[in-house]
Every structure is written in structure tokens, then in C-alpha cells.
Amino acid sequence: MLRNWLIALVIAIIVIGAVAVAVIYRPAIDPLPAGQAPHFDTAMIAHGAELAAIGDCGSCHTASGGKPFAGGVAVPTPFGTIYSSNITPDEKTGIGRWSEAAFERAMQQGVARDGHLLYPAFPYDHFTHVTADDDKALYAFLMTRDPAESRTPANKLGFPFNVRAILAGWNLLFLHPGPIAEDSSQSAEWNRGRYLAEGLGHCAACHTPHNGFGAEDASQAYAGGSVIDGWYVYPIDDKSAAPVKWDAASLASYLKSGFAADHGAAAGPMAQVTAALGEASDADVTALATYVASKMQNASGKAPPAAAPSPPLTSGDSLAVPQLVKASADQGETIFATACSSCHTSGRPLPYGGVDFHLSTAISADSPQNAINMILFGLPAGATHGPIMPGFAGVLNHDQVVAVLGYLRKNFTGKPAWSDADKLVADTLSGATAVKTYSADGVERMPGAGDLRILP
Amino acid sequence: MSITLNVNGRDQAIEAEPDTPLLYVLRNDLELNAAKYGCGLGQCGACTVIVDGKAIFSCLTPVAVLEGKKIRTVESLGTVDKPGPMQQAFIENQAAQCGYCIAGMMMRAQALLEKNPKASDTEIRAALEPNLCRCGTHMRILKAVKRAGELMQQGQA
Numbered sequence: 001m002l003r004n005w006l007i008a009l010v011i012a013i014i015v016i017g018a019v020a021v022a023v024i025y026r027p028a029i030d031p032l033p034a035g036q037a038p039h040f041d042t043a044m045i046a047h048g049a050e051l052a053a054i055g056d057c058g059s060c061h062t063a064s065g066g067k068p069f070a071g072g073v074a075v076p077t078p079f080g081t082i083y084s085s086n087i088t089p090d091e092k093t094g095i096g097r098w099s100e101a102a103f104e105r106a107m108q109q110g111v112a113r114d115g116h117l118l119y120p121a122f123p124y125d126h127f128t129h130v131t132a133d134d135d136k137a138l139y140a141f142l143m144t145r146d147p148a149e150s151r152t153p154a155n156k157l158g159f160p161f162n163v164r165a166i167l168a169g170w171n172l173l174f175l176h177p178g179p180i181a182e183d184s185s186q187s188a189e190w191n192r193g194r195y196l197a198e199g200l201g202h203c204a205a206c207h208t209p210h211n212g213f214g215a216e217d218a219s220q221a222y223a224g225g226s227v228i229d230g231w232y233v234y235p236i237d238d239k240s241a242a243p244v245k246w247d248a249a250s251l252a253s254y255l256k257s258g259f260a261a262d263h264g265a266a267a268g269p270m271a272q273v274t275a276a277l278g279e280a281s282d283a284d285v286t287a288l289a290t291y292v293a294s295k296m297q298n299a300s301g302k303a304p305p306a307a308a309p310s311p312p313l314t315s316g317d318s319l320a321v322p323q324l325v326k327a328s329a330d331q332g333e334t335i336f337a338t339a340c341s342s343c344h345t346s347g348r349p350l351p352y353g354g355v356d357f358h359l360s361t362a363i364s365a366d367s368p369q370n371a372i373n374m375i376l377f378g379l380p381a382g383a384t385h386g387p388i389m390p391g392f393a394g395v396l397n398h399d400q401v402v403a404v405l406g407y408l409r410k411n412f413t414g415k416p417a418w419s420d421a422d423k424l425v426a427d428t429l430s431g432a433t434a435v436k437t438y439s440a441d442g443v444e445r446m447p448g449a450g451d452l453r454i455l456p
Numbered sequence: 457m458s459i460t461l462n463v464n465g466r467d468q469a470i471e472a473e474p475d476t477p478l479l480y481v482l483r484n485d486l487e488l489n490a491a492k493y494g495c496g497l498g499q500c501g502a503c504t505v506i507v508d509g510k511a512i513f514s515c516l517t518p519v520a521v522l523e524g525k526k527i528r529t530v531e532s533l534g535t536v537d538k539p540g541p542m543q544q545a546f547i548e549n550q551a552a553q554c555g556y557c558i559a560g561m562m563m564r565a566q567a568l569l570e571k572n573p574k575a576s577d578t579e580i581r582a583a584l585e586p587n588l589c590r591c592g593t594h595m596r597i598l599k600a601v602k603r604a605g606e607l608m609q610q611g612q613a
Contacts, residue, residue: 328474331520337475338518343497381585390498390586394510395517 024168026115029105031097037089038100040140048141051134053280054288055127055200057142059272060084064444067148070094075121077214080157082121090147103139104132108177110167117167119155120174120214128177129199174215186294193291196284203292206269207236222295225366230428230435231268232369234361238298241365243358243413245301252289256282258386258440262304264355264362265387267370267379268438275384275442332407335400339392340408351387351440357412368405368418372428373435375401382441393429401425459519463488464532474520479503481519482529490530490559494588501587504560505529511567530559533566541607542566551600553591561587565601573605 032038052058061084063072071086089096095103095113102113110124111117118124130138160166180198182191197203207224208216224235240246244262246254254260258274266274277285328334344354357363362371378391396404405421418424427433437445460469461478463486470485482488482505494502496515503515506528534540539547542562552558561584568575568583575583580601589597 331474334475334518334520338477339516342516388499390513390516392512392516394512395507396521400521 020168023172024117024165026105026109026111026117028115029099029102029113031113032099034091034097037096038143040144044137044140045144048137048139049279050281050284051138051200052141053276053278054196054284055138055202056273056276057087057138058276059269059442060122061087067146067150069142069145070148070150071152072150074153077119077121079161079214080155082119082155082157083153084122085152086148086150087142088145088148088150089143090149093149093151094147095142096147100136100139103142104135107135107138110171110175117164117171119164119167120170123202123205125175125215126199126202126205128175129180129195131179134200170213170215174213187290189287189290190294192284193287193289196288197291201288203236206233227367227369227433229269230369230433231270231373232365232367234365236292237295240296240299240301240361242296242299242301242361243364244304245299246293246296247304248286248290248293250304251293252282252286255285255289256280259350261349261355262359264360265350265379265389265440267374267440268436271379271438271440272442275382275440330403330407331400332403332405333411335396335404336407336411339396340404343389351385354387354389357408360412363408364413364415367424368409368421369424369428369433371405371408372401372421372425373437375404376428377435377437380437380439380445382439382443384441386440388440398425398429401429459523461519461522461527462525463527464529465526470519472519475518477515478505478517478519478522478527479514482514482527488529488531491563492556492559494556494560499588500557501560501564502557504563504587506563506567509567509570511564528563528566530562533562541611542569542601542604545600545604545607546597548603549596549600551593551596553589553593557587557589557591558597561589561597561601565604569601569605569608573608575601575605577602 058068060073060075061069061071063070066072067088069086069088070090071084073084075082075084086094088094091097098106098113105111106113106118107124107127107130109128110120110122155162180195183194186194204216204221206226206228207222208218209220209223209226211217222235222237223239224233224237226233234240242263246263250260250262254263254266255274255277257278258271259265277288328337340354344357346353362374365371374389374391375396376391376393378389379387381388392401402421402425405425406417409415409417424433428435439445457474458469458471459474460467461481462468463482468486470481472481472485479491479493482491483493491505491514492502493515494500498513498516501513503513504511505514506512507517507522508525530543534543542565546552546558546562564584564587565580568580572579577598580598584597584601
């Protein structure tokens with residue numbers, strides 16, 4: 001009797017062990033021979049470049065001031081810090097010896113060439129939906145970049161998160177491979193947009209809240225609300241706070257240029273996204289916008305104007321004289337009159353003037369964090385045509401920033417005052433909330449690069 | 457309203473509306489004409505002065521937020537007879553062409569060097585980024601700032 005039990009137990013252990021190995025173990029894929037870079041068709045490389053722009057691979061895989069795609073960017077997670085890997089074709093430290101099959105497996109299953117499981121900070125839960133053809137083009141693009149020798153720093157993860165085997169469990173729960181089904185009730189363009197947004201574009205990686213396992217909470221798709229790199233993530237579903245409802249045309253223009261006259265300018269990590277999308281194909285960005293705008297179709301913003309009224313043009317260079325308000329009891333209004341109004345009430349459209357605050361998403365959003373960041377750090381000048389704004393960290397103190405926020409909120413939205421402005425300003429000034437600043441062309445500009453942006 | 461500003465080490469009582477830009481008060485009331493009106497939008501840097509050690513755009517700064525703070529302009533860096541290290545370095549390198557941007561350049565550079573006199577070329581470039589020169593004397597300006605750092609260190613030695 002006991003013997004039968006023992007046999008059953010041994011069999012059970014073997015079965016469980018085999019299942020566990022099958023779930024966890026992934027074989028290595030043979031490396032390409034050293035020193036023999038594969039050749040690719042130029043049209044394929046160009047197509048891959050456009051797709052890499054949709055995926056914005058460069059943002060996470062290029063360190064500030066580092067070589068493009070050489071990785072090493074610290075990605076903070078609730079479990080510790082993960083460093084992005086080098087995806088240049090360097091043979092020693094990059095993916096130079098990865099075959100196309102190894103690249104495709106990484107995209108679809110989150111497994112490195114040597115068989116180790118990748119952390120989902122690399123959003124393979126989205127990339128798994130990318131077609132094999134698109135993976136081929138991306139591979140062609142990446143394998144023809146300049147190889148850069150740069151070893152990825154070791155992740156800083158505590159036990160048990162440093163044991164990659166646990167990712168097998170994560171994959172069972174949260175990885176849903178396979179193509180995204182067509183929705184026949186929607187246009188081909190919308191379906192293309194969904195394929196791009198849910199796959200390579202991985203919009204939800206930031207715009208959807210995450211659960212305790214670090215996976216997206218599908219029940220709150222696109223509900224926003226988290227804070228990434230010190231920037232509040234806007235909801236891009238029906239809870240969008242945009243005073244003017246986004247439509248596909250204005251969203252496509254925003255995604256390509258980084259600003260929209262009826263909404264504002266991309267800042268923070270979104271500036272990286274719009275900078276990358278500027279390099280994507282127009283058709284794909286329009287499709288992306290069509291899909292994402294449809295998510296916000298029941299939001300509360302008013303309908304966009306049929307044709308944008310052309311604002312009265314100012315003449316000459318020096319019409320920036322502030323509209324003096326005389327003595328105001330409201331310190332926020334006093335600061336607004338001098339520091340803000342010369343650009344923001346000039347009537348000049350973006351990017352030459354500031355957004356009309358009645359239309360600004362930052363001012364009407366549930367959190368004042370992005371408005372705080374803009375007031376303190378501004379939007380540094382980039383190397384391309386785009387909006388800029390000076391920061392005021394050098395001259396406004398905590399109470400003064402809170403006063404301006406209060407005035408903007410009260411005067412330009414019909415919404416209640418932000419209850420957390422006081423604390424969020426304090427945390428931003430103290431550095432408790434670390435804010436990464438980017439220029440409109442998506443390049444990280446450290447606060448402190450210019451004195452203007454140095455924290456007190 | 458009446459407001460007291462500490463400019464170049466001296467308390468000065470002035471009459472001004474609270475939202476008057478600091479630049480207007482410096483030039484019109486205090487006759488400190490180094491800082492220039494360029495764009496009025498915080499985009500060119502010609503109006504840059506130092507407040508509590510930080511370079512700021514005086515055209516966008518209402519005087520109401522400046523009480524109790526220490527404001528410094530180029531006039532504080534030295535005199536015609538006895539130029540300070542920053543001014544000396546700009547003269548040595550003939551870094552001005554039309555000169556309109558130079559006061560702003562010097563003040564932003566001064567704020568940088570006071571914190572870090574050994575600033576590298578990259579740090580100098582990054583710090584001066586908000587200031588524009590339309591004559592194109594950037595290379596001389598960069599050399600001058602580097603030289604000013606050396607002069608400041610010699611002065612301390």
C-alpha cells in the first residue's frame with residue numbers, strides 16, 4: 001500500500017517537474033556565426049525604421065547621451081530597477097549574433113536568444129501581437145544600426161523577483177499570444193490602428209494602470225492615472241479631461257508634431273513618443289489616431305470646431321508686452337499676468353504661442369502634476385521645430401507655484417480646485433517626485449542643464 | 457504699491473504695480489541698463505539676471521515675487537575701470553559683436569561658474585542653451601566663459 005503511494009508520489013513529482021520545466025525552460029537558439037552580419041533589402045530596412053518609430057524602441061533602449069539603441073536605461077518598477085538591453089548589432093554586448101528566429105521569439109514570447117526569460121518591462125505582452133512580417137522588418141532595421149559595445153548593467157531586483165523562472169508563471173497569467181482579431185464592424189483603418197496601438201505601439205503600457213503583478217489591468221484599459229518619470233498619465237478613454245474632444249485628425253497631427261492647438265504640447269515621456277511618431281508613416285499614425293480617438297468618443301469635452309478659426313495674427317516681433325492687471329489681491333493672477341500671459345494670451349497659435357488655457361488638458365486634468373512640471377521646468381528647446389517654454393523653478397517658490405495653479409484652475413476651467421496641489425508642488429520641489437524633462441524633440445534634458453531648470 | 461528690492465547688494469524702494477516685470481524696473485526705475493528687452497517671452501535670454509544665485513528671465517518675472525531675494529545684474533560684476541573676471545574674459549576674447557545678448561550671456565555664465573568654476577565645455581554649452589546670439593559669436597562666448605572660469609580660480613588661489 002505504502003509502496004503504491006510512493007510510486008504515485010514519484011510519478012506526480014516527475015509530472016509536475018516536467019510541466020514546470022516545459023513552462024519555464026526555453027532552449028537557446030544557435031548564435032549566428034561571428035563576423036557575418038546578415039544582409040537586408042533596403043526597402044525592408046526602411047519599413048523597419050517606420051515600425052520602430054511606432055514602437056518607439058529608441059526611448060527605452062537609448063540612454064541619455066548614449067549611443068542609439070545601446071540600452072542601459074534604468075526602468076524603475078515596483079519590484080526594483082530593470083535596465084534595458086543593448087539592441088544594436090554589436091556581437092559581444094548587443095543582438096549581433098541573434099538570428100531572425102531568436103528576435104521573433106523575443107518579440108512573441110519574451111525569451112532571449114540564450115533561452116532566459118525577459119522581464120515584461122520589455123512589453124512583449126504587446127509585441128506578441130506583432131506579425132512575423134513586421135518582426136522581420138524590425139529585425140532588418142535593428143541589425144543595420146551602428147553596433148555599439150555597451151554592456152547592460154545588472155538589474156537591481158530583490159528576491160524573488162530576481163529569479164527569472166517566476167516569469168513563466170507571469171506569462172501563463174498575462175501573456176496572450178496570437179494576432180488581434182479583426183473587428184468587422186469597424187473600418188480597415190481603425191483595425192490597423194488597433195493592431196498598431198495594442199501591438200507594437202504598446203500605448204497601454206503607460207496609459208493603462210497596472211495590477212500588483214505589474215501586469216496591465218484590462219478592466220481599466222486606457223484609464224491612465226499613474227505617474228511615470230514624474231508625469232501624470234492622462235486617461236485616454238471616456239475619462240479624457242481634454243476640454244475639446246479629440247478627433248482622429250487633431251490626434252494624428254498631435255502624434256506627428258508633438259503639439260495640437262486645441263490641446264497643448266507633448267511633454268515628459270510623451271514627447272519621446274511624439275518625436276518618434278514623427279518618423280513613422282503618415283498612414284500608420286492616422287490609423288493609430290483613428291483607433292485611439294474612438295476610445296475617447298464619449299468623453300466630456302466639447303466637439304472640436306468644424307474648421308479651426310484662424311486666430312488674429314499679431315504683427316511685429318515685440319507684441320509680447322504683458323497685459324498688466326494692476327494690483328491684484330490674487331498673487332496667482334499677478335504672476336500669471338507677467339510670467340504666463342505674454343505667450344498664453346497672445347493669440348498666436350502653437351508652437352509660436354502658448355496654448356489657450358481654456359483648452360489645456362494639463363489645467364483641466366484631475367492631477368496638477370503636469371502643470372506643476374511645466375511651470376517649474378518648462379519645455380526646453382529641442383533641435384527641431386516645436387514649442388518651447390521657459391521654466392520658473394529659479395524664481396517661484398512653493399506658495400507662488402501653488403497660487404498660479406489655483407488661479408489657472410479657477411479662471412480657465414469650471415472644475416473644483418486641485419486638493420493635492422500643495423503636496424505635489426512640495427514633493428516636486430524637494431525631488432521626492434523625480435521629474436525627467438524632455439524637449440519637444442524627445443531628447444532628455446536634465447534639470448540642471450540650464451540654470452533655469454535647477455531645483456532650489 | 458511700494459516694494460523694496462535688493463539689487464546688487466543695495467535695498468531699493470520702488471513704486472510699481474506688483475505684476476511689473478523686473479526688467480522694466482531695472483531699466484526704467486533703477487537705470488540699470490545692462491539687461492536687455494529681447495523677445496519678452498523668455499525665449500532669447502537677453503534679459504537674464506541672477507536671483508538668489510540662479511539665472512532667470514527678468515522679462516517674465518513680476519516684482520511681487522522678488523521681495524527678500526538678492527537680485528544681481530552685470531553692473532555688479534565689475535566696472536569699466538575694474539572689470540570682473542567674467543567681463544575681463546569677454547573683453548579678452550572679443551566675444552561681443554552687436555553685444556545685445558552679452559549681458560544675459562554673462563549673467564547665465566556667472567550663475568554657472570559660481571556653482572562650478574571648473575565647468576566643462578559640455579556643461580557650459582548646456583547651461584547657456586536658453587540664451588541666443590543672432591550674430592553668431594557663440595564660439596567666442598564659449599571661450600570667454602571657459603576663460604572666466606580660469607580667472608575666477610586664479611582669483612581664489
